[in-house]
Amino acid sequence: MSGRLPGRRFREVQLLIGATLVVLVAVAVALLEGVLALAQGLEEEARRRAVLAAELLAGPRAGFAPPPASGVVGGVTFVDGRAVESWGEGGPEGAPWWPWPSRQAWERGGRAAAGPVRLGDAHVVVAYRPGGGGRVVRTVVAAPLAAVAQRWRWLGGSLALLVAGGGGVLAWLLISRALAPYRELLAEASRVVRGPGGVAEDRFLVEAFRTTIQRLETSERALRQRAEDLAVLSAGLAHELRNALATVTGYLRLLAGAKEEERREYLAVASQEAANLSQLLERFLTLTQPHTLRPVAVRLEEVVQDAVRRVCTVFPQVPFVVEGGGVELTADPMALSVAVENLLRNAAEASASNATPVEVKTQVQGATVRLVVEDRGPGVSADVAERLFVPFASTKPSGGLGLALARRMARLHGGDVRYEHRDGGGARFVLELPGREGA
Numbered sequence: 132m133s134g135r136l137p138g139r140r141f142r143e144v145q146l147l148i149g150a151t152l153v154v155l156v157a158v159a160v161a162l163l164e165g166v167l168a169l170a171q172g173l174e175e176e177a178r179r180r181a182v183l184a185a186e187l188l189a190g191p192r193a194g195f196a197p198p199p200a201s202g203v204v205g206g207v208t209f210v211d212g213r214a215v216e217s218w219g220e221g222g223p224e225g226a227p228w229w230p231w232p233s234r235q236a237w238e239r240g241g242r243a244a245a246g247p248v249r250l251g252d253a254h255v256v257v258a259y260r261p262g263g264g265g266r267v268v269r270t271v272v273a274a275p276l277a278a279v280a281q282r283w284r285w286l287g288g289s290l291a292l293l294v295a296g297g298g299g300v301l302a303w304l305l306i307s308r309a310l311a312p313y314r315e316l317l318a319e320a321s322r323v324v325r326g327p328g329g330v331a332e333d334r335f336l337v338e339a340f341r342t343t344i345q346r347l348e349t350s351e352r353a354l355r356q357r358a359e360d361l362a363v364l365s366a367g368l369a370h371e372l373r374n375a376l377a378t379v380t381g382y383l384r385l386l387a388g389a390k391e392e393e394r395r396e397y398l399a400v401a402s403q404e405a406a407n408l409s410q411l412l413e414r415f416l417t418l419t420q421p422h423t424l425r426p427v428a429v430r431l432e433e434v435v436q437d438a439v440r441r442v443c444t445v446f447p448q449v450p451f452v453v454e455g456g457g458v459e460l461t462a463d464p465m466a467l468s469v470a471v472e473n474l475l476r477n478a479a480e481a482s483a484s485n486a487t488p489v490e491v492k493t494q495v496q497g498a499t500v501r502l503v504v505e506d507r508g509p510g511v512s513a514d515v516a517e518r519l520f521v522p523f524a525s526t527k528p529s530g531g532l533g534l535a536l537a538r539r540m541a542r543l544h545g546g547d548v549r550y551e552h553r554d555g556g557g558a559r560f561v562l563e564l565p566g567r568e569g570a
Contacts, residue, residue, distance in 0.1 A: 148301070159290050162290070173274065174246070174247060174256070174274065177202065177244075177246065177247065177255075177256040177272050177273075177274040178243065178244035178246065178256050178258065178272075179244075180202055180203070180256075180272045181203075181244045181246075181256045181257065181258035181270050181271070181272040182244050182258045182260070184203045184206070184258070184270040184272065185206075185258040185259060185260035185268050185269070185270040186260050188206055188208075188260070188268045188270060202272045202273045202274075203219075203270055203271065203272050203273075204219050204220045204253075204255065204271050204272065204273045205217070205218055205219025205220035205221035205222070205270075205271045206218060206219065206221045206268060206269055206270045206271060207221035207222065207224055207268075207269045208266065208267070208268050208269075209227045209266070209267045209268075209269065210264070210265050210266050210267075211265040212227045213227075214227070219271070220250060220251070220253075220255075220271055221269060221270075221271055222250055222255075222257060222269065222271055227267065227269075228259070229257065229269075230245050230246075230248050230257060231245065237259060242259070244256050244257060244258040245257045245258075246274060247274040250271065253273060253275070254273075254274045254275065255271045255272060255273055255274055256271070256272045256274050257269065257270070257271055257272075258270050258272070316336065317335070317336065320335065320336055320339035320340075321339075323339060323342070323343055324338065324339040324342050324343070372408065376408075378400070378401070378404045379401045379404050379405060382397040382398075382400050382401045382404075383397075383401060385397050386398070424462075424463040424466060424543055424544065425463050426461045426462055426463055426544075427461065427462075427463075427464065428459060428460075428461060428567060429459065429460055429461070429462045429464055429467060430458070430459055431458040431459070431460060431467075431493050431500060431502065432453070432455065432456045432457075432458065432493055434464065434467055434468050434471050435453055435471055435475075435491055435493065435502070436453070437468065438468060438471045438472040438475050439451045439453065439475060439491070441472060442472060442475045442476050442479050445476070445479070446476075446479040446480070446482075446483050448483065448486045449479045449482050449483055449486060449487075449488070449489060450486075450488040450489070451475070451488065451489050451491060452488050452489070452490045452491065453491045453492075453493075454490070454491070454492045454493070455492050455493035455494060456493065458493045458494070458495055458500055459567045460500045460564055460565070460566055460567045461565070461566075461567045462544055462564060463543075463544070466540045466543060466544070467540065467544070467564075469536060469537070469540050470536070470537040470538075470540035470541050470548070470562060471502065471537075471562070473533035473534065473536050473537040474502070474504045474533075474534075474537050474548070474560050474562060475489065475491065475504060476533055477504075477533045477534055477537075477560070478504050478505070478506035478508070478558070478560070479506075480508075481506045481508025481509065481557070481558065482506045482507060482508050484508075485507075485508075487506070487507040487508070487557075488507070489504065489505070489506050490503075490504070490505040490506075491503070491504055491505075492505075495566065497566075498565065498566045499546075499563050499564070499565065499566060500563070500564045500565070500566050501561055501562065501563050502561070502562040502563075502564075503559060503560075503561050503562075504559070504560045504561075504562075505553055505557060505558070505559045506553075506557045506558055507553075507555070507556055507557040508556075508557050508558065509556075509557075510552075510553070510556055510557055510558055511550065511552075511558050516550060519534055519550050520534050520535050520538045520548070521535065522535045534548065534560070537560075537562065541562055541563070541564060544564050544565065545564070545565050546562065546563045546564035546565060547562075547563055548560060548561070548562050548563075549561055549563075
């Protein structure tokens with residue numbers, strides 16, 4: 132499972148928020164630049180009018196009165212630094228170069244107009260124009276819109292800061308707080324389904340949900356099938372137990388009035404039934420228990436020889452002919468031994484009545500290992516062949532569990548067991564398993 136959560140959608144959200152912030156800041160900056168341009172235009176216009184009025188007042192037409200529309204609100208005429216004439220709101224008369232400290236400062240400033248500066252409660256622009264004979268004229272022009280522009284300048288800067296700060300807070304809240312449950316959901320989904328790499332989170336969640344539902348449905352079907360199989364197995368086991376107990380009970384009842392020789396016969400039959408019942412229970416437990424395979428390298432002929440020795444102790448009259456060798460595969464030795472022994476036992480039961488040989492062949496076909504077991508018994512009828520691997524479908528002493536158990540062990544290894552008709556009578560069972568890994 133990947134320890135890293137997919138982050139495509141988070142990156143997209145971050146980029147979207149970042150782009151939004153950039154747009155908002157750009158709008159605020161454009162607004163601020165417009166306000167600044169307006170303020171500068173108004174200030175330049177006020178300076179131009181102040182300089183023009185000063186030139187007119189200091190020129191040959193001295194004493195010229197500017198019209199009210201020009202915005203000139205006052206002026207002062209200085210001669211050798213003393214105010215000799217003033218009108219309107221001309222500014223302080225005791226400072227001949229206000230707002231500059233001296234004429235030298237005014238000249239260093241390029242002889243430009245000053246302002247806007249405050250004069251009382253108003254904002255004005257101040258201009259000077261020297262004349263002949265130590266005469267200097269100061270003109271004062273009102274600049275009311277310049278003050279408004281300055282306020283908008285501060286407002287625009289504050290707005291830009293507010294947009295940037297508010298956008299940052301919004302981004303933090305959205306990503307860190309609003310998307311926190313989404314991230315937790317992704318973490319839980321990644322515990323169930325392997326992370327899909329660069330796939331977007333919403334698609335990942337859909338796939339995780341779909342995969343989880345499919346797993347639940349598969350698990351539910353498996354559990355339902357398992358319950359049905361256990362029900363069939365339980366019913367079959369109960370039937371076999373009832374028959375075996377009835378046989379044992381019947382012979383025990385006959386002991387009371389039986390002769391010595393009959394007693395020995397009855398006890399032998401009851402003992403055999405008890406032994407068969409014990410084997411039946413062991414096979415039933417093996418069939419129903421879950422198995423965890425521990426595969427290792429196994430030589431098939433060694434497993435076959437061990438199984439032959441065990442089966443011969445029960446069926447000493449049945450000869451076994453083993454062919455082939457040098458076959459290796461990767462398998463669980465115990466599970467493989469169970470499958471092989473049950474196939475050999477099934478063939479021995481079919482051959483026990485006439486003591487015909489059982490042929491066992493080990494083969495390799497491509498990547499598949501085959502174990503072929505043939506007997507010359509009575510064979511298998513068509514109706515029985517359809518139910519060969521169903522537990523308790525047979526009337527053999529093993530209770531019909533051997534073939535079912537062999538097939539289950541084979542399928543745990545990724546293989547199978549199947550029945551084939553044998554020419555000349557009898558039956559052929561083939562165990563197929565994957566070959567040894569890396570061979």
